[in-house]
Structure formats: structure tokens, C-alpha cells
Amino acid sequence: MSHAVVVGVDGSAQSAAAAEWAAYQAHRSGRVLRMIHAGGVEPALSAEPMDLVQSLPRPVLELRDRLAEVLPGLQISCKHVPGHPAYALVAAGDREGLLVIGSRGLGGLTGLLVGSVALRAAAHAACPVVLVRAGTDGDGGVQSDVVVGVDSTRPCAEVLAFAFEQAAERGAKLRALESRNLPTGRYVTAAPVDPPEITDALAAEALVRLQDALAPWREKFPEVRVEAGVTGWPAGRALVEASRSASLVVVGRRTPKIRPAVPGLGAVAHTVLHHTHSPVAVVPHD
Structure with a gap:
């Protein structure tokens, strides 16, 4: 299977839960896991590939390393994508066929605090979008x-x-x-x-x-x-x-x-x- 599983990561607990869920999904289906840190501006054209990776937030890099350790056979890529997070993630997910995003646990009325990025992605994407709440077991x-x-x-x-x-x-x-x-x-x-x-x-x-x-x-x-x-x-x-x-x-x-x-x-x-x-x-x- 050529397509990857795309997951949005930003260093938060909910994105970590989504990344773990996506990693097990990719591992089961024989896909590559693509971790996308979205938002901000385009990196400088002169930046080296290694510099672009190291510029990612430390929690994102630590999460990538932990997932690689837990699932050693899983291929993982991790990169920053500029632009509005929702639309950047939708574009990446549409290319690969599956997008995973975190949601922020239970709200005061026993409802999920889904967040604007997750809602926009779920409403706009041409591919399936999986929303994973914080605290979800990784293997689902x-x-x-x-x-x-x-x-x-x-x-x-x-x-x-x-x-x-x-x-x-x-x-x-x-x-x-x-x-x-x-x-x-x-x-x-x-x-x-x-x-x-x-x-x-x-x-x-x-x-x-x-x-x-x-x-x-x-x-x-x-x-x-x-x-x-x-x-x-x-x-x-x-x-x-x-x-x-x-x-x-x-x-x-x-x-x-x-x-x-x-x-x-x-x-x-x-x-x-x-x-x-x-x-x-x-x-x-x-």
C-alpha cells in the first residue's frame, strides 16, 4: 500500500494521542506515518533539511523518537508545513488518503472540545478524517x-x-x-x-x-x-x-x-x- 497515514502534531497531549493512534494504524496497514507540524511561514530556502527537522518543537521530536522505539518496523517522516493548520493538514491528508487529528478531551457539558482545526478538517477534507481525544489508548x-x-x-x-x-x-x-x-x-x-x-x-x-x-x-x-x-x-x-x-x-x-x-x-x-x-x-x- 503506497499511501501514508497523516497526523497533525503540535506538541500537545491531544496531538500525541492522535499520533500514537495513527502510528498503530499505519503499522497495521503497512503504511508510512507522516507527522505534520502545520502553521507559520515558509522556512528559508537556504535551510538544510536537517535544520528544518531540528527546528521542530522538542515535544514533536521526542514523540517521533518514542513512536519509532515502540514500533521499530514503522517508517516515520516528520516535517513542518507552512500555512493555516487546518488547510495544510487537509491538503496532506487528501494526497495520502487518511488524516488523523487530536481533540481536547471532555468539556464541561460532557462533550469534546473538538477545536476549530479539527472541525474544519473534518468538514473540508476529501479523505476520511479520524478525530482522537486526549487519553485514548494508542492501539485503539x-x-x-x-x-x-x-x-x-x-x-x-x-x-x-x-x-x-x-x-x-x-x-x-x-x-x-x-x-x-x-x-x-x-x-x-x-x-x-x-x-x-x-x-x-x-x-x-x-x-x-x-x-x-x-x-x-x-x-x-x-x-x-x-x-x-x-x-x-x-x-x-x-x-x-x-x-x-x-x-x-x-x-x-x-x-x-x-x-x-x-x-x-x-x-x-x-x-x-x-x-x-x-x-x-x-x-x-x-
């Missing part, structure tokens, strides 16, 4: 579930491909969750009808559609154990709850054919990013 709980949100009426190939690939690389179970607005009130009908019976019937029908949407991917990834479920909870809440025992949650981000002036993440992705208990991958799709 490799055999814990990978969770993916699915809409069986419009299954997204890009999202499902990424989720199945991640589960296959980790030897993990894939949990596919679909949110449906299942009725809870009474129905007025000619004959008495028990509402739970209607709810169960609709849920069973939705589960069949979900299984059908997953069937081609089960065939492509026969080694992946798959658990499909339909919930009446809102999609964001269901995925946040599932993230408690997950190594990764995968959500989609629709990219309209006409690029808007201000790209958005969508309500589900936004909720998951701000309240997740695990790393989150935002995968763009048509």
Missing part, C-alpha cells in the same frame, strides 16, 4: 467493536468500505446501527392493535433492509463478524452510546455536487464528534 482497543452508522435506504459505499476495512485490520467485530423513527403511541384502527406489535414488525422489516445493505460487504470481507441492529433512538445518541465500548465509530459526511461556501458536517456527525467516548472517523461520500 484493537479488538473492540468498530461501529458504523448506516441508512439502509441510501447505503454509502465509501462509509461501509472504510468501516469493514477497519474491522478487518483490527480483527474486530463490526456493529452496524440504523436509526428508525419507530412508533410508540396508540394507533386508531378498525380492529384493536397492540402498539408493540407494530413497532416490532417495523423494526424487523428495517432490520431485513439493513442486512440486505450489508450483504455485499459481508461477501467482500468474510472474515469480519457483523452485528446489525435497528434502534428507535436518534442516530447521534445511538452512536454516542455505542462508542462507550468501541475502538472506532464511523460516520458519513455528504459532499454535495455543488460545493457550499461553508461546508458542514451534518447533525449526526456533529453530535458524535462532540460527545463520543472513542475515536471517530468522518468519511466523505457523494
Whole structure:
């Protein structure tokens, strides 16, 4: 595999967690790890390559050396890239196919302090962007579930491909969750009808559609154990709850054919990013 895993680093605890996660991801998938320190201005043209490396912040260099020691077979490059951090990282990630960025732990309302760089990257990138909160275990709980949100009426190939690939690389179970607005009130009908019976019937029908949407991917990834479920909870809440025992949650981000002036993440992705208990991958799709 020729592409690298790109991770943004700035010497902070959250970027260290992201770099560790990215390093294990690169090691599992046989990729190179590219550590990018973004921002500032273009270095002097007269600077020697070694000078450019040594000018990086000490915590970044120490992190690079520690990762090389923990994963001795991993190829690592580390460089400074000028310009706005979000756009510099997006450009690097788009070239390589995967971008990893840190987020700043839990906020006062039990939500993640995602930060403008991470949000902009997740909203603009043409490649999957993984956000990793500070304190995340580097190997990502490799055999814990990978969770993916699915809409069986419009299954997204890009999202499902990424989720199945991640589960296959980790030897993990894939949990596919679909949110449906299942009725809870009474129905007025000619004959008495028990509402739970209607709810169960609709849920069973939705589960069949979900299984059908997953069937081609089960065939492509026969080694992946798959658990499909339909919930009446809102999609964001269901995925946040599932993230408690997950190594990764995968959500989609629709990219309209006409690029808007201000790209958005969508309500589900936004909720998951701000309240997740695990790393989150935002995968763009048509």
C-alpha cells in the first residue's frame, strides 16, 4: 500500500494521542506515518533539511523518537508545513488518503472540545478524517467493536468500505446501527392493535433492509463478524452510546455536487464528534 497515514502534531497531549493512534494504524496497514507540524511561514530556502527537522518543537521530536522505539518496523517522516493548520493538514491528508487529528478531551457539558482545526478538517477534507481525544489508548482497543452508522435506504459505499476495512485490520467485530423513527403511541384502527406489535414488525422489516445493505460487504470481507441492529433512538445518541465500548465509530459526511461556501458536517456527525467516548472517523461520500 503506497499511501501514508497523516497526523497533525503540535506538541500537545491531544496531538500525541492522535499520533500514537495513527502510528498503530499505519503499522497495521503497512503504511508510512507522516507527522505534520502545520502553521507559520515558509522556512528559508537556504535551510538544510536537517535544520528544518531540528527546528521542530522538542515535544514533536521526542514523540517521533518514542513512536519509532515502540514500533521499530514503522517508517516515520516528520516535517513542518507552512500555512493555516487546518488547510495544510487537509491538503496532506487528501494526497495520502487518511488524516488523523487530536481533540481536547471532555468539556464541561460532557462533550469534546473538538477545536476549530479539527472541525474544519473534518468538514473540508476529501479523505476520511479520524478525530482522537486526549487519553485514548494508542492501539485503539484493537479488538473492540468498530461501529458504523448506516441508512439502509441510501447505503454509502465509501462509509461501509472504510468501516469493514477497519474491522478487518483490527480483527474486530463490526456493529452496524440504523436509526428508525419507530412508533410508540396508540394507533386508531378498525380492529384493536397492540402498539408493540407494530413497532416490532417495523423494526424487523428495517432490520431485513439493513442486512440486505450489508450483504455485499459481508461477501467482500468474510472474515469480519457483523452485528446489525435497528434502534428507535436518534442516530447521534445511538452512536454516542455505542462508542462507550468501541475502538472506532464511523460516520458519513455528504459532499454535495455543488460545493457550499461553508461546508458542514451534518447533525449526526456533529453530535458524535462532540460527545463520543472513542475515536471517530468522518468519511466523505457523494
